[in-house]
Amino acid sequence: MSVKIIQITDLHLNKSKELVVNGVNTYNSANSVLDRIKEDESDADCMILSGDLSNDYSRESYNNLMMLLKDFKLPIYLMSGNHDSPALLKELSNTNNLHFTNFNAFNNWGVFMFNTKKENSPNGILREYELQCFDAVLHNSLYENIIVFLHHHPVLIGSTSMDTMVIENADLLINRIKNSEKIRAVCWGHVHTEYYQTIGSVELFSTPSTCYQAKERSEKFIIDDAALPAYRKIVLNSDGSINTEVFRIS
Numbered sequence: 369m370s371v372k373i374i375q376i377t378d379l380h381l382n383k384s385k386e387l388v389v390n391g392v393n394t395y396n397s398a399n400s401v402l403d404r405i406k407e408d409e410s411d412a413d414c415m416i417l418s419g420d421l422s423n424d425y426s427r428e429s430y431n432n433l434m435m436l437l438k439d440f441k442l443p444i445y446l447m448s449g450n451h452d453s454p455a456l457l458k459e460l461s462n463t464n465n466l467h468f469t470n471f472n473a474f475n476n477w478g479v480f481m482f483n484t485k486k487e488n489s490p491n492g493i494l495r496e497y498e499l500q501c502f503d504a505v506l507h508n509s510l511y512e513n514i515i516v517f518l519h520h521h522p523v524l525i526g527s528t529s530m531d532t533m534v535i536e537n538a539d540l541l542i543n544r545i546k547n548s549e550k551i552r553a554v555c556w557g558h559v560h561t562e563y564y565q566t567i568g569s570v571e572l573f574s575t576p577s578t579c580y581q582a583k584e585r586s587e588k589f590i591i592d593d594a595a596l597p598a599y600r601k602i603v604l605n606s607d608g609s610i611n612t613e614v615f616r617i618s
């Protein structure tokens with residue numbers, strides 16, 4: 369039996385629903401993406417929001433997120449980005465179908481969600497405690513296949529400004545990718561572009577934002593007005609293979 373995950377990322381919601389960031393009303397843009405998911409992905413098993421759900425850390429921005437998610441009944445996993453307040457995300461997770469946790473299992477798949485937010489920095493970091501939890505999952509025979517979600521990127525993507533914010537100790541994850549026979553895929557947000565590479569047979573990819581997009585492989589952070597907001601569908605198959613696709617919303 370396969371499991372269908374919808375990933376959305378980098379909503380950058382604000383206190384005001386009217387605020388335009390980098391030329392995009394982030395609330396309306398996230399709303400359009402979620403409307404499409406409601407229409408086209410009603411059979412999804414869960415949704416993962418991989419960080420930068422807020423843009424300004426405000427309680428109101430998370431109230432706006434709740435408004436956007438109110439019609440969804442499926443389990444929703446919230447992750448922290450550098451623009452988020454983990455304390456407020458934890459509060460939200462006490463309500464209904466919203467979860468703020470590192471791990472969940474679906475059949476023979478383990479889904480591990482790292483909190484890569486580094487305090488007072490836009491950079492990413494892996495914490496020793498979470499790596500220990502991750503190792504316990506890797507060594508648990510219940511989970512034959514593992515997919516990892518991050519906010520920050522674990523590999524350089526060829527964009528100078530973005531690459532300054534790469535997970536500082538990503539080698540701790542890369543070593544595990546190279547040495548584990550269970551890790552099938554690693555995906556993240558933060559970079560506001562689609563990116564793909566492999567390490568051996570492990571697939572690594574980013575998902576575009578639900579709002580503004582960045583020009584790929586550029587020295588500075590430049591908005592790519594031609595690139596549309598998006599979400600990603602990830603299907604985890606029981607044989608350990610995955611199918612994934614990015615859908616752009618016009």
Ligand SMILES: [Fe+2]
Pocket residue numbers: 419420449450451519558559
């Ligand atoms: Fe970010």
